[in-house]
Amino acid sequence: MANRRANPEPFTEVTENAQLFADERVRVLLPLPLGEAYDYALPPGMTVEAGSIVEVPLGQRRVTGVVWDATPAGGKVAAEKLKPVIRVFDVPPLPEVGRRFVDWVAAYYLAEPGTVLKMSLSAPAALEPPVPTVGYLRGEGDPEALGLRLTPARRRVLSVLADGPPRPAAELAREAGVSAGVIKGLADAGVLERVAMYDAPGFEVPADAPEGPALSESQAAAARSLSAKVRDGFSVTLIDGVTGSGKTEVYFEAVKAALRQGRQVLVLLPEIALSAQWLERFAARFGVAPAVWHSECTQAQRRATWRAVARGEAPVVVGARSALFLPYPDLGLVVVDEEHDQAFKQEDGVPYHARDMAVVRARLGGFPAVLVSATPSLESLENVRAGRYDSVHLPERHAGAQLPDIEAIDMRADRPPPIQGHGQSFIAPSLRDAVGETLAAGEQALLFLNRRGYAPLTLCRACGHRLQCPNCTAWLVEHRLVDSLQCHHCGYMARVPQSCPECGAEHSFAACGPGVERLHEEVKALFPEARVALMASDTVTGPAAAARFIESVQNREIDLLIGTQIVAKGNHFPYLTLVGVVDADLGLAGGDLRAGERTYQLLHQVAGRAGRAERPGRVMLQTYEPVHEVIQALVSGDRDRFLAVEAENRRKAGMPPFARLAALILSSPDEAAVDAVARALARAAPQGEGIEVMGPAPAPLAILRGRHRRRMLLRTRRDIAPQPLLRDWLRQVEVPGKVRLSVDVDPYHFL
Structure with missing residues (x-):
């Protein structure tokens, strides 16, 4: 039976205590790169409220916007020159907390508010009324009184509709085993009634989910703490647990607590490829599927999900970073899983960090935020140390599973011999032997190389x-x-x-x-009988493909898995007992201030794929720098010592999280023009105690997509906000149209 409803309630709704505007001018923010809202007139009889989504004229176009506030009489534009609002969309208004969030993000990242608003209005089709399909009900007409002969086919149609809801023609014809003409004839005769049918959102979650798996003492204590916080307003809690320690089940208890209160829940994941196993676990735990939001969703899915979120009909949303900007009317919990992951930092458009903005959204909404990781970011750990965040620690794997043994392979001594007929090899003899032993034991192995x-x-x-x-x-x-x-x-x-x-x-x-394709070629030569598969972002595209791939690994249809970073996160493979990292040094070079931290996080995550069930795991790291502090921390398992050294190095260098950074990136097809603007910015650079400007200098990627690039870096003490300095600085320099200036507050990449 199709999941549909007939004659849905209208969207039109005035929220309690809403600020209503009628017969006056209003300010409308447009989802365009504009710095402020524009004044428009309300036609007589039209009533809107703050947050109403409206259509307004802009030049020769019609554009969508949001009523931001009322404009006092005698605004910037004379009343007779104001253009009128064309119409009000029949959707719930953008909530007040959502509008405050847009303004906050714009102010923090020096972005135009309209550009941020565009992320909240990311499904334009959702603003239009849903298009109904025609359904059929058993009517009041008596076939015999109407002189209609009841053939066997007609009787079957009436039998299907005897006590049930309306059915669309195709479904009714299939169930009754008749042609569409039979149904049309009954309707034309008055025996069946035609009704409008609308797709139901289909995002229901039971009011009280069943009990989950038995929790250990530390897991239960963490779950109780998080559940209590759901009732207590704003807080930030870091779940710091080793890989396989049951972090997801712990925060599921907080999800359950929020749902009991009738609040909405948002779970952010860094990669859509991670969603397959997470969705399976959620469905197993709660009995239904959540709403999903990411770039791979179809337009129809985005439309349905946006409307369901706006109406409060999507209790749980799981998605990528952009899900943070959906119009939640009653968000009560936000969870950022794998909070350390660099994928939460958006590089294009507004360069926001979804982890940090999730905390802001929680503070504005007065509800808790939960950050989750086996390798927390230095920023989050520093916030815990300073008392700004709470934390719960899960030091052991679930159900008695043991953490894997990790060893370093010194590639200077254990050199890979060439393979006859295939040339150079990249797998050391000791790792070859370990892979062979693993496969002979009927277990699975993973070779990791973060290079496509x-x-x-x-x-x-x-x-x-x-x-x-x-x-x-x-x-x-x-x-x-x-x-x-x-x-x-x-x-x-x-x-x-x-x-x-x-x-x-x-x-x-x-x-x-080597890249993973070359490694795949070598593995096939070394282990010709093994079933080998490659998992990288350009071979496994989208959540559906990722789900199929993960299922094949779980079903033991693959013996030897070769993968990049997308295989390192969140996946649970019970028979995977060996992880070999082919180039553990990759990522340590280059001068990026987070290079060591990122490499440790990535290798720790991929190591955590081994031995997650009752079979013990083993991890082998191929390296030319076995004494490097990252390699030593992984082998010894002394994460806290490594992070303490990393934090001290950052503190001495005056780098985040102990200072603030903002990057200015200039680009233009004209190298002379970009250099001229860079020199002007250098002359106008802010000065003062605790303020330093570095550059201009060619970016590491000095030419990108045909544009010459120059970078400048503003560094301030932790207690000096860079935004006022940046605004004053940029006001002093005129940037010609051929030069593009981008500002990145709290940059994560330095290319």
Whole structure:
């Protein structure tokens, strides 16, 4: 039976204590890169409230906007020059806390409020009334009185509709085993009644979910603490637990507590590929599926979900960072899973950090935020140390499972021998032996290499020429599975040339270094009988593909898994007992202030995939720097010592979380123009105690998508907010149209 309803209640609703505006002017914020709301006139008889979503004229266009507030009489524009509001959309108004959140995000990140608002109005089709389908009910008409002969086909239709709800024609015809013509004839004769039917949201959650699995003493204590906080207003709690310690089940108890109060819940995940197993666990725990929101959702799904959220009909939403901006009328809990993950930082558009803004949204709404990680960010740990956040600790794996043993393979001594007929090898003999033993025992192994494609560099054997992207200062990556060279920054693609463009040598190009595709080739040569699969962002695209892949691993249809970082997070594979990290040094170089922390987090997460059930796990790290503090911390299991050293190094260097940073990025196709603006900014740079400006300097990616790039970095003491300094600084410099200036407050990447 289709999940539909007939004659739904209208959306139109005036919230209690709403601020109503009638027969006057209002200010409407438009989802465009505009710095303020515009004045519009309300036509006679039209009534709106703050937050009403309206359609207004802008030049020759009609655009959607939100009534931000009323404009006092005698505003900036004379009344007779104001254009009128065209219509009010029949959807709930954007809640007051949502409007405050838009203003807060815009002020913090120096973005136009309209640009932030666009993220809240991200499903334009959801503003229009749903399109009904025609359904059929048993009517009041008596077939015999109407002179209609009841054939067997007609009797079957009436039997299906005897006591049931309305059915669409296709469904009714299928269940009754008749043609659409039979149904139309009954309706035309007055025996059936035509009704409008609307798709129901389908996001119901039981008022009281069943009990979950038995919790350990530490898990139960953490769950009680979080559940109590749901009743107590705003707080931030970090769940700091080792991989496999049951963190999800613990915060599910807080979800249950929020649902008991009738509040909405938001769970943020950093990768859509993580959602498959999470959704399975949620359905098993609560008996129904939550609403899902991410970039892979269809327009129809986005439309239905946005409307359901706005009406309060989606009790639980799980999604990527953009789900934070949906119009929740009564959000009561937000959970940020894998809170350390860099995917929560948006780089394009408004460069916000979803973890930090989730905390802001919770504070504005007066409800708790829960941050979850096995490898918490230094920022969150510092907030715990300073008393700004609470924390609960889960030091042991669930159900007695043991943490894996971790060992380092010194690649200077344990060198991979070449493979006959395949050339260079990248797997050390000791790791080869361990993989063979694991497969012989009927268990699964994972080889991890955080590098997509076949090889990161292609060069000419004759002259050493390296193939570079024509649009970026980046090497082209060979992807042999699709027979192309690709730039991972701008998307440029080309075939490997037959001859070197520098020296003309024929067939002289060689792949240098391993990517996961090259590792896959080596593994197939070493273990020809093994069932090998590759999991990377360009081979497993979207949640559905990820779910199928994960299911095949769980069903033991795969013996040996090769993956990039998307396999490192959140997945539970009971028969996976060996993890081999092919290049543990990858990510440690480059001067990024978070390089060591990120590498530790990633390797700790991938190591946590091993031995999550009753079988003990083993992790082997191939490295040329076995004495590096990151490698030593992983081998010894002394996370806290590593983080203490990392924090002290940051403190001495005056870097976050002990100082504040803001980046200015200039770009233009015209190198002279971008340099001229950079020099002007340098002359106007703010000065004072606790304030330092670094640059301008060419960005590490000095050319990106054909644009020349320069960077400047503003650093202030922790007690000095950079936003006022930035506003005053930028007001002093005129930036021509050919130059783009981007501001990134709290930058995470420095490319």
